[in-house]
Amino acid sequence: MFDLKAGFLGGSTAVLIRKAVEAYQPTLQKNVCCGEEMTVIHNTESFPYIYGNQECIIHVTDIPMWKCQQCGEVEEDVTLMAAVEESTDQVFESLLNSGDKIPEEMHLSFDEMLEKREPEQQVVNG
Known part of the structure; x- marks a missing residue:
């Protein structure tokens, strides 16, 4: 299909x-701990990279996570966080390969990461 x-x-x-x-x-999910509905919030996570004797920290903002409306517990999706970390790895690798000066800190938004698209395939009939 x-x-x-x-x-x-x-x-x-x-x-x-x-x-x-x-x-x-x-869709809103229920909290495992108390059964109350959870809401989507947006948090920031930081990913440190060491190269030589220097460090670069990539801060990713606006990462969607779940927060319980009653008890305040925050749950992050492990699969999503692994994908975010993989994307920051690619950004850092690109910085290393560019030959440009690597900043001590940089900020990316989750939405910016989503907007990076692969070129669409061109289908040729004939």
Whole structure:
């Protein structure tokens, strides 16, 4: 079925996945500890990188997490955090490869990280 839907969009699975992600609306989940509804909040996480005898810290802002409306407990999604860390690894690797001076600190927003897109595939019929 996935291939059929991708075919409808010109054969590009990347376009199909992108459209599905853009249309996704999260639903409120219940807190495991007290059963109350949780709300989405946005937190900042910092990722330190050591190179030579220097350090660069990449701060990622606006990362969505769940917070219990009653007890205040905050839960982060492990899979999401692993993906955020992988993305910051790629940013740091790009900094190293660029040859430019690496800053001691830099800030990225979660939304900016989402906006970085791969070029869409061009489908040639014929």
